[in-house]
Amino acid sequence: MHAFAPDTAPGGDPAADSNRAPDDRLVAVAAGLEVPSELHDEVAGEQAVLEIRNFSLWYGSKQALHGITMPIPHSKVTALVGPSGCGKSTLLRSVNRLNDLVQSVRISGDMLLNGDPIYDRGTDVIELRKRMGMVFQKPNPFPMSIYENVVYALRIDGESNRGVLDEVCERSLRGAALWDEVKDRLADSALGLSGGQQQRLCIARAIAAEPEVLLLDEPCSALDPIATGKVEDLIQELRGRYSVLIVTHNMQQASRTSDYTAFMYLGRLIEYGPTTEIFTKPILRETEAYVTGRFG
Amino acid sequence: MTRHIQRQIEHLKEKILHVGTLVEEAISKAITALINRDIPLAQRVMASDDEIDRMEVEVEEECLKILALYQPVAADLRFVVAALKINNDLERMGDLAKNIAKRVSQLAKVEQIELPPEIRTMAMQAQEMVKQCLDAVINADPVLARQVREEDDAVDEARQKIRQRVLRGIQAGPENVESLLRINSVSKHIERLADMATNVAEDVIYMVEGDIVRHRMTD
Numbered sequence A: 001m002h003a004f005a006p007d008t009a010p011g012g013d014p015a016a017d018s019n020r021a022p023d024d025r026l027v028a029v030a031a032g033l034e035v036p037s038e039l040h041d042e043v044a045g046e047q048a049v050l051e052i053r054n055f056s057l058w059y060g061s062k063q064a065l066h067g068i069t070m071p072i073p074h075s076k077v078t079a080l081v082g083p084s085g086c087g088k089s090t091l092l093r094s095v096n097r098l099n100d101l102v103q104s105v106r107i108s109g110d111m112l113l114n115g116d117p118i119y120d121r122g123t124d125v126i127e128l129r130k131r132m133g134m135v136f137q138k139p140n141p142f143p144m145s146i147y148e149n150v151v152y153a154l155r156i157d158g159e160s161n162r163g164v165l166d167e168v169c170e171r172s173l174r175g176a177a178l179w180d181e182v183k184d185r186l187a188d189s190a191l192g193l194s195g196g197q198q199q200r201l202c203i204a205r206a207i208a209a210e211p212e213v214l215l216l217d218e219p220c221s222a223l224d225p226i227a228t229g230k231v232e233d234l235i236q237e238l239r240g241r242y243s244v245l246i247v248t249h250n251m252q253q254a255s256r257t258s259d260y261t262a263f264m265y266l267g268r269l270i271e272y273g274p275t276t277e278i279f280t281k282p283i284l285r286e287t288e289a290y291v292t293g294r295f296g
Numbered sequence B: 001m002t003r004h005i006q007r008q009i010e011h012l013k014e015k016i017l018h019v020g021t022l023v024e025e026a027i028s029k030a031i032t033a034l035i036n037r038d039i040p041l042a043q044r045v046m047a048s049d050d051e052i053d054r055m056e057v058e059v060e061e062e063c064l065k066i067l068a069l070y071q072p073v074a075a076d077l078r079f080v081v082a083a084l085k086i087n088n089d090l091e092r093m094g095d096l097a098k099n100i101a102k103r104v105s106q107l108a109k110v111e112q113i114e115l116p117p118e119i120r121t122m123a124m125q126a127q128e129m130v131k132q133c134l135d136a137v138i139n140a141d142p143v144l145a146r147q148v149r150e151e152d153d154a155v156d157e158a159r160q161k162i163r164q165r166v167l168r169g170i171q172a173g174p175e176n177v178e179s180l181l182r183i184n185s186v187s188k189h190i191e192r193l194a195d196m197a198t199n200v201a202e203d204v205i206y207m208v209e210g211d212i213v214r215h216r217m218t219d
Helices: A025-030 A088-095 A125-130 A146-156 A162-175 A179-185 A195-208 A225-238 A251-257 A275-280 A285-291 B004-036 B039-070 B074-108 B117-139 B142-172 B174-209
Strands: A048-059 A062-073 A077-081 A105-113 A132-135 A213-217 A244-247 A260-265 A268-274
Touching: A025 A268, A025 A285, A048 A088, A062 A088, A062 A260, A062 A268, A077 A088, A077 A225, A077 A251, A088 A105, A088 A213, A088 A244, A125 A132, A132 A195, A146 A162, A146 A195, A162 A179, A162 A195, A179 A195, A195 A213, A195 A225, A225 A244, A225 A251, A251 A275, A260 A275, A260 A285, A268 A275, A268 A285, A275 A285, A275 B074, A285 B074, B004 B039, B004 B074, B004 B117, B004 B174, B039 B074, B074 B174, B117 B142, B117 B174, B142 B174
Parallel strands: A077 A244, A077 A260, A132 A213, A213 A244
Antiparallel strands: A048 A062, A048 A105, A260 A268
């Protein structure tokens, strides 16, 4: 903190810390102590598309997520931020049960997608994943045409009506702000697109299936600044139409693209609130220290 | 390792403090010149305003540079935004000191007009508020800033008393109207100084706590 900054962040309640040994929540977290998350009232006021309830996850004996409880608002962009290893990607991947593929993973708690339990014994993971779209760090277009990439999900679902496929292809590519750039070469290989175009194609492929939630795992980390700008513009466009959960290590990307920001540290949710609040006057000084780059 | 943005902010802070010192000095000298009818001192105050104007531009450029190059957030953002506004208010305080100094040269030539006793009192109060608001900036002290806000009422009251006195004076001796209007104008300038100090205090509260308390009587 610079000389002008107070010891406590604005709105922080020093009394709330008084019954814990270390004054600093992050020190407490590092010491393995229970630290309550600071959820802003605005978050609770939103209709949730996804509800994460007291969710914990272990890789073998190492606990990676500690009792995360957070609603993900409907039709809003929610960003997960935090230093490397804070569990933000693990949490994101847990939403569509990608961690099922990792041996030795154990979980407790639950997540609900529009009220349906994600981790229920009876949950069909394939059907569950159809209700979500996921975009990874590196663009992963399939080695086929642009057109086939976009309609892939419909094809494997058995859709063969050319009219339907054409319509979905155009709507999704327009939705991903890629239509104008590729409409004359839909039959070309997707692998010939630039990195930024490939990533927007992946987003088009994800939204083609009208997912209930779109999961973006550091979608710009492999892109140059111009392509990043286009993907960020696209995320802004998706706001209001899709519920987006994005993991980013780029603080400015979180502030530019999201409605809500959650700050995680060592597997715990520290503070979660409207992005404007987190980046102008967070409740906790620990959040302030992170967003101003004083640690992490 | 100190991050670059922190160094820039420290640098900005030093510059703001420098402007603050210049302004505080100008106000103090203008008031002394007023009370002692000291024309040479008043002239020095008028001359010193150029330096304040120059520094104001420098501070603003510094703020814009930090905003453009570092995109500060949270405490850093609040500091830079508060600095922009405080800088603006300090420059206007400098202008007010200059205006008071101008009136000194005019009033000093008219021997028979006594300054109303409230002028001295309100001048002292306003000066104290300026000093305190600058201390609040330096120490990021919202308690002191709130105290400054509360002190503004006393200055406003003194200003009203002087206005009444001036009106009565004009009725009693219309030949003194020009000098009395100058006294009225000086009291207006002093009242504005206190208002500016209040603005600065409110910016300090924003800077530290993130709440905009302006236009709110109680917070």
